[in-house]
Amino acid sequence: MRKTFILHLVLCIGISYGLVNLLSFNFSGLEILALLIGVFLILWLSCFLYFRLYFHALKGVLSLGLYFLKELIISNFRVIYFILSPRNKFRPAILKLPLSLTSDFSITLLANLITLTPGTITLEISDDNKYLYFHTIDVPEQDLDKAKQRIKNGFEKRIMKIKA
Amino acid sequence: MLLFSVFLLFRGHNLPGGGFIGGLMAGAAFILDAFAHNVAHSLKLLRFEPVKIMATGLLLAVISGFLGLILGDGFFKGYWLDIEIPLIPKLGSPFLFDIGVYALVLGMVLKMVLPNLEND
Amino acid sequence: MILSILSVFILAFLVPLLQKLTGNKLAFLLSLAPLTIFIALLHYYLSGTNFPISESWEWNSYFNLELAVYLDGLSLLFGLLISGIGFLIYIYAGFYMKDVKYNGRFFMILTLFMGAMLGLVLADNWLSILVFWELTSITSFLLIGHNNETESARYAAWQGLLVTALGGLALLAGLVLTGIVTDEYTISNLSQHHELLTQHTLYIPILLCVAVGAFTKSAQFPFHFWLPNAMAAPTPVSAYLHSATMVKAGIYFFARFSPILGGTVEWQILLSFIGGITMVIGAVMAFKSDNIKKLLAYSTISALGIMTMAFGIGTETAVFAGTVYIIAHALYKSTLFMMAGILDKQTGTKKISEFPSMLYKKLPLAFGVVCLAALSFAGIAPFFGFVAKELLLEMVLHSPMLSAVYVAIMLIISVFFVAILFVLTHKAFTKGRLDNKVKSINKLIYIAPAITALTGLIFGLFPDVLSNLTSLASSNIFSGFETKHLALWHGFNNAFNLSLLSIMLGTGLYFISLKVNWKLNLRFLKPFQPSKIYDYLFDGLIVFGQWQTRRIQTGYLRNYAMVTLSVILILTGFTFFYKAGIRINTESLDIYIFELILGLIVLLALGFTLFTSSNISALLSLSVVGIAISIIFMEAGAPDLAITFFLIDALTITIFVLILHKLPKKMLRKKNFDRFRDGFIAVGTGLLVTLILFSLTYNPLNSKLKEFYAENSYSAAKGKNMVNVILVDFRVLDTLGEICVLAIAALGVFALVNYTKNKKID
Amino acid sequence: MGYEKIIILLPLIIPLLTAIISLFFKKNKIVNNYISIVGSSLLLLATTVFLFPLIVENEILTTQAGGWEAPFGITIVVDMFSAMMLVIASFVGLMVNIYALENIKYKKKEYSFFVFFQFLIMAVNGAFLAGDIFNLYVWFEVMLIASFVLLVLGNGKKQLIATVKYTLLSFIASAFLLVGVGMIYGISGSLNMADVAVYFQGNPNEPLMTVAAVLFMLPFAIKAALFPLYFWLPDSYHTPEISVTALFSGLLTKVGIYAMIRCFTLIFIHDVNYTHTILMVAAGFTMLSGVFGALSKVNMRRILSFHIVSQVGYMVLGLALYTPLAIAGAIFYIIQHILAKTNLFLITGVVEKIKGTSDLKGVSGLYHRFPIFSIFFLVVALSLAGLPPLSGFWAKFILIKAGFQQEVYLMIFIVLITGLLTLFSMMKIWVNAFWGKQQKEPERNLIKNEKNLFKEHWSLLMPIILMASVTLLIGLFSMPLMKYATIAAEQLMNPAQYIEAVLGDVN
Amino acid sequence: MITEITILILVFLGVLLMFIASLGLFKMPDLYTRMSAVTKAVTFKVGLIVLSASIYFNSFPVVLKSILIIFLLLLTTPVSSHLLGKEAHERKAPLWKKTIIDELKNKKKEK
Amino acid sequence: MEFLLSILVGLLFAAGVYLLLHRDFVKLVIGIVIIGNATALFIFVAGRIVRENAPFIQEDGLPPENFADPVPQALILTALVIGFGIQAFALILFKKVYDIPKVEKIDDLKK
Amino acid sequence: MSYFEISLWGALLALVVALFITLIRFMYGPTFMDRVVTFDLMTANLIGIITLYAIVSDDELLLDIALVLAMIGFFSITAFAYYIKKRINK
Numbered sequence A: 001m002r003k004t005f006i007l008h009l010v011l012c013i014g015i016s017y018g019l020v021n022l023l024s025f026n027f028s029g030l031e032i033l034a035l036l037i038g039v040f041l042i043l044w045l046s047c048f049l050y051f052r053l054y055f056h057a058l059k060g061v062l063s064l065g066l067y068f069l070k071e072l073i074i075s076n077f078r079v080i081y082f083i084l085s086p087r088n089k090f091r092p093a094i095l096k097l098p099l100s101l102t103s104d105f106s107i108t109l110l111a112n113l114i115t116l117t118p119g120t121i122t123l124e125i126s127d128d129n130k131y132l133y134f135h136t137i138d139v140p141e142q143d144l145d146k147a148k149q150r151i152k153n154g155f156e157k158r159i160m161k162i163k164a
Numbered sequence B: 001m002l003l004f005s006v007f008l009l010f011r012g013h014n015l016p017g018g019g020f021i022g023g024l025m026a027g028a029a030f031i032l033d034a035f036a037h038n039v040a041h042s043l044k045l046l047r048f049e050p051v052k053i054m055a056t057g058l059l060l061a062v063i064s065g066f067l068g069l070i071l072g073d074g075f076f077k078g079y080w081l082d083i084e085i086p087l088i089p090k091l092g093s094p095f096l097f098d099i100g101v102y103a104l105v106l107g108m109v110l111k112m113v114l115p116n117l118e119n120d
Numbered sequence C: 001m002i003l004s005i006l007s008v009f010i011l012a013f014l015v016p017l018l019q020k021l022t023g024n025k026l027a028f029l030l031s032l033a034p035l036t037i038f039i040a041l042l043h044y045y046l047s048g049t050n051f052p053i054s055e056s057w058e059w060n061s062y063f064n065l066e067l068a069v070y071l072d073g074l075s076l077l078f079g080l081l082i083s084g085i086g087f088l089i090y091i092y093a094g095f096y097m098k099d100v101k102y103n104g105r106f107f108m109i110l111t112l113f114m115g116a117m118l119g120l121v122l123a124d125n126w127l128s129i130l131v132f133w134e135l136t137s138i139t140s141f142l143l144i145g146h147n148n149e150t151e152s153a154r155y156a157a158w159q160g161l162l163v164t165a166l167g168g169l170a171l172l173a174g175l176v177l178t179g180i181v182t183d184e185y186t187i188s189n190l191s192q193h194h195e196l197l198t199q200h201t202l203y204i205p206i207l208l209c210v211a212v213g214a215f216t217k218s219a220q221f222p223f224h225f226w227l228p229n230a231m232a233a234p235t236p237v238s239a240y241l242h243s244a245t246m247v248k249a250g251i252y253f254f255a256r257f258s259p260i261l262g263g264t265v266e267w268q269i270l271l272s273f274i275g276g277i278t279m280v281i282g283a284v285m286a287f288k289s290d291n292i293k294k295l296l297a298y299s300t301i302s303a304l305g306i307m308t309m310a311f312g313i314g315t316e317t318a319v320f321a322g323t324v325y326i327i328a329h330a331l332y333k334s335t336l337f338m339m340a341g342i343l344d345k346q347t348g349t350k351k352i353s354e355f356p357s358m359l360y361k362k363l364p365l366a367f368g369v370v371c372l373a374a375l376s377f378a379g380i381a382p383f384f385g386f387v388a389k390e391l392l393l394e395m396v397l398h399s400p401m402l403s404a405v406y407v408a409i410m411l412i413i414s415v416f417f418v419a420i421l422f423v424l425t426h427k428a429f430t431k432g433r434l435d436n437k438v439k440s441i442n443k444l445i446y447i448a449p450a451i452t453a454l455t456g457l458i459f460g461l462f463p464d465v466l467s468n469l470t471s472l473a474s475s476n477i478f479s480g481f482e483t484k485h486l487a488l489w490h491g492f493n494n495a496f497n498l499s500l501l502s503i504m505l506g507t508g509l510y511f512i513s514l515k516v517n518w519k520l521n522l523r524f525l526k527p528f529q530p531s532k533i534y535d536y537l538f539d540g541l542i543v544f545g546q547w548q549t550r551r552i553q554t555g556y557l558r559n560y561a562m563v564t565l566s567v568i569l570i571l572t573g574f575t576f577f578y579k580a581g582i583r584i585n586t587e588s589l590d591i592y593i594f595e596l597i598l599g600l601i602v603l604l605a606l607g608f609t610l611f612t613s614s615n616i617s618a619l620l621s622l623s624v625v626g627i628a629i630s631i632i633f634m635e636a637g638a639p640d641l642a643i644t645f646f647l648i649d650a651l652t653i654t655i656f657v658l659i660l661h662k663l664p665k666k667m668l669r670k671k672n673f674d675r676f677r678d679g680f681i682a683v684g685t686g687l688l689v690t691l692i693l694f695s696l697t698y699n700p701l702n703s704k705l706k707e708f709y710a711e712n713s714y715s716a717a718k719g720k721n722m723v724n725v726i727l728v729d730f731r732v733l734d735t736l737g738e739i740c741v742l743a744i745a746a747l748g749v750f751a752l753v754n755y756t757k758n759k760k761i762d
Numbered sequence D: 001m002g003y004e005k006i007i008i009l010l011p012l013i014i015p016l017l018t019a020i021i022s023l024f025f026k027k028n029k030i031v032n033n034y035i036s037i038v039g040s041s042l043l044l045l046a047t048t049v050f051l052f053p054l055i056v057e058n059e060i061l062t063t064q065a066g067g068w069e070a071p072f073g074i075t076i077v078v079d080m081f082s083a084m085m086l087v088i089a090s091f092v093g094l095m096v097n098i099y100a101l102e103n104i105k106y107k108k109k110e111y112s113f114f115v116f117f118q119f120l121i122m123a124v125n126g127a128f129l130a131g132d133i134f135n136l137y138v139w140f141e142v143m144l145i146a147s148f149v150l151l152v153l154g155n156g157k158k159q160l161i162a163t164v165k166y167t168l169l170s171f172i173a174s175a176f177l178l179v180g181v182g183m184i185y186g187i188s189g190s191l192n193m194a195d196v197a198v199y200f201q202g203n204p205n206e207p208l209m210t211v212a213a214v215l216f217m218l219p220f221a222i223k224a225a226l227f228p229l230y231f232w233l234p235d236s237y238h239t240p241e242i243s244v245t246a247l248f249s250g251l252l253t254k255v256g257i258y259a260m261i262r263c264f265t266l267i268f269i270h271d272v273n274y275t276h277t278i279l280m281v282a283a284g285f286t287m288l289s290g291v292f293g294a295l296s297k298v299n300m301r302r303i304l305s306f307h308i309v310s311q312v313g314y315m316v317l318g319l320a321l322y323t324p325l326a327i328a329g330a331i332f333y334i335i336q337h338i339l340a341k342t343n344l345f346l347i348t349g350v351v352e353k354i355k356g357t358s359d360l361k362g363v364s365g366l367y368h369r370f371p372i373f374s375i376f377f378l379v380v381a382l383s384l385a386g387l388p389p390l391s392g393f394w395a396k397f398i399l400i401k402a403g404f405q406q407e408v409y410l411m412i413f414i415v416l417i418t419g420l421l422t423l424f425s426m427m428k429i430w431v432n433a434f435w436g437k438q439q440k441e442p443e444r445n446l447i448k449n450e451k452n453l454f455k456e457h458w459s460l461l462m463p464i465i466l467m468a469s470v471t472l473l474i475g476l477f478s479m480p481l482m483k484y485a486t487i488a489a490e491q492l493m494n495p496a497q498y499i500e501a502v503l504g505d506v507n
Numbered sequence E: 001m002i003t004e005i006t007i008l009i010l011v012f013l014g015v016l017l018m019f020i021a022s023l024g025l026f027k028m029p030d031l032y033t034r035m036s037a038v039t040k041a042v043t044f045k046v047g048l049i050v051l052s053a054s055i056y057f058n059s060f061p062v063v064l065k066s067i068l069i070i071f072l073l074l075l076t077t078p079v080s081s082h083l084l085g086k087e088a089h090e091r092k093a094p095l096w097k098k099t100i101i102d103e104l105k106n107k108k109k110e111k
Numbered sequence F: 001m002e003f004l005l006s007i008l009v010g011l012l013f014a015a016g017v018y019l020l021l022h023r024d025f026v027k028l029v030i031g032i033v034i035i036g037n038a039t040a041l042f043i044f045v046a047g048r049i050v051r052e053n054a055p056f057i058q059e060d061g062l063p064p065e066n067f068a069d070p071v072p073q074a075l076i077l078t079a080l081v082i083g084f085g086i087q088a089f090a091l092i093l094f095k096k097v098y099d100i101p102k103v104e105k106i107d108d109l110k111k
Numbered sequence G: 001m002s003y004f005e006i007s008l009w010g011a012l013l014a015l016v017v018a019l020f021i022t023l024i025r026f027m028y029g030p031t032f033m034d035r036v037v038t039f040d041l042m043t044a045n046l047i048g049i050i051t052l053y054a055i056v057s058d059d060e061l062l063l064d065i066a067l068v069l070a071m072i073g074f075f076s077i078t079a080f081a082y083y084i085k086k087r088i089n090k
């Protein structure tokens, strides 16, 4: 742990030197390259330290990211609609989502993504990592399972893909 | 965040930032870590005793002042190296001072906050 | 001569060492010092030296302080008395104090005291006089309090010190004033400024200051009360204090200042009036006293009154009479006190009524010596007291003004003195309790009192011996004094008649008082007695102190803060409206709407912080305030400030939050009255600050610093961010201090948290 | 010329380095103890042997931090007044440091006692050296935070309560001081004292200057413990370890006075009639109120604390009279007061060690078994009470003389009365604690008799003896001190000299 | 010209959304709905504005900073709102009366 | 702008003073913080306000036109940091004071 | 001023007004948790304001402030959440 930390620190310093130069002075192509390497290093390092995300899963990451973006925008407008509509037509609920994911990291990721998406918030993850409780602002047609399924098929599936 | 703090430190002389802000950011990073894990964890991460960090910071600051004295130009006279190393801001005694401030503030934040987190 | 005074002091500090070497013989060894001085002075006198002799050594020119010695007739007289009687006192004390605890300390302080007294009478510089003056106060304090395990000794010593110190302060004021009027600090030169001084508007203050100083020292009304209490001192000390030293210092002062400040109506009235009152009070109280030391003490007061009056009257005769009386008094009073000590030792009591009856048979020697002194005391021929008394009666009879009053007072005094003579001889040595044994004592202790008593007799028989000395002294008091001759017999003049009358009346008074239980009911006067007033003052000051301290130092932090803030508000506000006034720069009125809204946000969040009932919400809204302010900073061209503001705010609040959950959740509200009052102070402060800022920003600011930094921060200091360049280069010292604060705060917080970590604070 | 700059800075550098080194060796018992002593001794050496003669020779020395010329960089100025203060502060610092060796528990040392101590000294020196109002403010703050920590170190209940009060009131002072600094900048566009002084004298019609003066006066008054703003002092000085109290009593309020004298002889002299009259009124009330407070107390520490207040009044009176003589008197008073008051607290500490309390009801008869020790008390106490020829007298004498010259008779009356009442309460201590019956000693008594005191507790006794000797010497040979005080006062009364030393020839 | 218009559109969109979010604070009936409806949406809205900034300045550092800001928001908001939501539920913050079901509460009851 | 800020500073001072006189420790500390902020703003206003530019030297090595005075900014920075140190200390101190038995409000601190 | 600047100022104003509205909601409460939520929104709002202001005043440096604020906002929220957690555990 210590070693990695020191490594991290040294790299951070190195990279930030680069950043400084880039941010303060005119930059040439070579330096952009240096920067890209720097960013790459940071990401890699951070992932290594905190997410244990591996690079070969980049494709999965991309797909997850795009999906997330889509969800973000859609649910955003959904929420705006709820806000602007004169009466509160939505039906919130706190739901229990059985998890197929097993690793700590992926569960955390899922929880975060759920929270990030407007309209839903993760409230708790059960101690045995089998269930995730979340609050949703609207259960379409009051169908609880459908709401759960939406997440299972959306985020969870894509996260599982990365793992694979 | 640590990274950003160092970044702030370096550019301080030309742009907003500087040792104090940088040190605070670094400290904040460790506190967040302490929130997330526990105090022991972040202390382990830090590796040095906060007091020693503080002392070093003060020492650096004073040394930067001494440069001027030793060279006969008065306390805290600013000296700058002529060489410009890429990726590094211009080296000089005020910069050394700033690093001192950075270290001190980092140590300070930790010394101040961690004991409060610790005992419950 | 300076050296001789200094050597006395040095000797004093050698006492502990000497004590180790000599043991019980210490006193006799030390007595050589006054003896030497006595002989030296006598030698000066007899060898026909031309007086005055003066010597001086500069001590501190900034204060015009010199260690100047001026030996003229007056100081010679006093010097001889101090050293001569001092010698005898040492001899006496050598026997008296033999077995007393801590006698080493005693002799050390006694020696210091003697040195100070000598210094006082020999000094010629205003300030050095004051130095010695206070030195006598403090050493006599220690001497009086020698038996400090008893309450009364402590009380007496403290009282004596406070009263004489009061006098010292008055003297100090007088000194400074004289210095300002004349710019002369040498006493012997001051008489040249007599006219300047007596016609100056500051004359009365100067006179009062000097007089009060001397009054306290020589126990004049209304400061006389400390002296009787001072008999708590060991007897040798009393004998010395009362006869030749301490109390005579005041008299010496009047003598010294007669040619400087005297000769005016004010001088005469003040001194003779106070002297007269003191005389009568002293005499009456002495007569009423049963305690022999107390009796003697009151008689001293009375005698001092006489001397004061004499120098107050200030005629040629009066001065001469006063001078002579000083010697007479010194001789008989020292004898009587020493004898009182012996009687105390031998009978075990100080109360005359408790002395064994027919004491004269058991202690014939004592009786003889007391008689010799007491007769002199009462002014009976052929003792020296008689010579003095004749001169005093002469003085009052020839006083230029108020002669009748003086005569009456003098008569009363003489009557009482005669009556006291009987108390001391008849009552003490014949009456008393039956069959009481007396302790035996080393007879050598009688040497000292016998010598003084006999000297009194010898001077009485051959008064002319002293003519030269007293005339010399008087000539220093009264300018143009012509040498007078002392004689025992002046013929049947008015003075002698008065003297006879007083003897008769006094005898009558004594015997009547024996028969009649003669109680004057003066109880209604008690509360007005000066000693009572002293006690009231003493207690009153403490009570007042307690009252004011309770009022000011309430212990309530909120009161402190309130007073502090109110003072700031009132003083600053007053200054602002009185000196500056309101002005507003209209150009500063251009405000963007969004600034206005930011302002409103601050206002609302602030109000919320102020009035919310939840602490944590208050904190949260405080962060809002902080963020809004930093946006303002940002907008006004201070990005560094904005960032720092965020960070500090966040960090403070984090720390706050970290501890908040450990604090009780209960939220206290202000009481209604407090709200109103605090609101008033708060609004006042806010308003004032706003107005000050309006006024401050009325004119544009031309800061040369700004321009300099703009020019130099990149070219010379190699930095583009001027603020940072200022912090780490231009004003780096501030930053150094700043990081010190942080370091200390961090270590302090650490110590606070961890020092009593697992302990309850109690 | 170069080495002079170094010497001027030594009073800052030595304590700072000492503090840093002891930070590194916090846990090491020996280093912890002695590094601080070494530092303090070096400081004393530096100020007395190197700095002071330099000032005697050159009158006013300046240096610019960072080498930036005067109004732009921070100026460090040493004139006679500050040199004297530096010398006395370092002397007192060393004395208290020696005393603290035994007086302070090891645990407190482990919690960086000496670090705070050295920082405090550094800040005090910084304040004496500052030639820049904001820099002065900074040193004030360093001093404050160090004093907070020293006050509370150990977390006693009383200490905590005292520190809360002290902290809040000091905070108010600092806040308004900062407002004052802001005003000065807003008016003159400068922070350098000399530069500001030039501006103020050049623009006498600026109406806000007096307001700024008052805004400066009040915080200084709080820090100097002037009536009616002295609450914090008597409520806090009896709580911490005696070394801390002694150090505070010697230095803290004096820094307030120093700053006040500096500012009100250099900068705010445009409206002397107004500002100095306020000061005089405050001085009068302070003297009386403080001494009456002392009368009401029966605890040595509390009595002494109230006397600080009262005697601060004398010093401010000297400033308020505003003549060279009066200011010389004030300076003389400050110096002798620092020595005497610190020493009295140190003596009180020994009394506490013998008897376990400094309450007069529980102490009596010390003179019997500790005669020499008692005499030290007596000498110092009488000096404080202003008995000639001890040092306190000369100070009082000068003030009275200056007062008569200015014809402020009421003030002189107050001075005299205060002097008497001071003697009163000093003797109250003497009569009650040193005289009287000997009592049984408490079980925990650590000092059995005087021999024991001299042999085994030399680190407690040595500072007392040294300081008492200096007090005595100042009294008997007042010439040198008076000479320097006069020089200092003349420099202060002649701001042009200061301004020229800092800014060069302005006109 | 086109950049300016793009910027304006982005900015207005962001501001509009932000404004609506503020309104939503009043509209939403309980804490959870407020949280999910409003607060979480900020990433998107701020993102829009920040994006416009990077277009406006058109320099690499700004782009980098923008990315950093967005990245930070992405990283931090879920953590904090997760914490908040959890605590809120444990403190039994009231649910809107029309909430269908609270399965978390049921779970706790089971215990 | 100066006008508005002057009023704001006054408001801050008023609020701070009001809280300093409070019986509750927490409010007292908040008062300290507010006064600290108020003094910072005071200096800022006293140094006059320039809305236009931050005091940075531009690429060409010259200061921008009409830039803000850096001096008050530097002063405020120092003062703020110092204030932070003192505030932090005061905070912990007050917390410790609560540990004293029977101390719950400021008025309990008598003696 | 160009239409561009005017409209940006307008947007800025709108954001500030939004901030103001949020503040009112903040004050309304009623629980502390609600306030934290609104505080979160305010922080975001301020980031927006700063960014916009950076555009308006053509000063890219101001984005740094936004960056710091983004971090610090998170920091504060965490601290407050910590508080809530501790309070519950009590």
Ligand code: NA
Pocket (backbone or CB within 6 Å): D151, D166, D232, D233, D236, D237, D248
């Ligand atoms: Na204190």
Ligand code: NA
Pocket (backbone or CB within 6 Å): D360, D361, D362, D363, D364, D432, D433, D436
């Ligand atoms: Na006692």
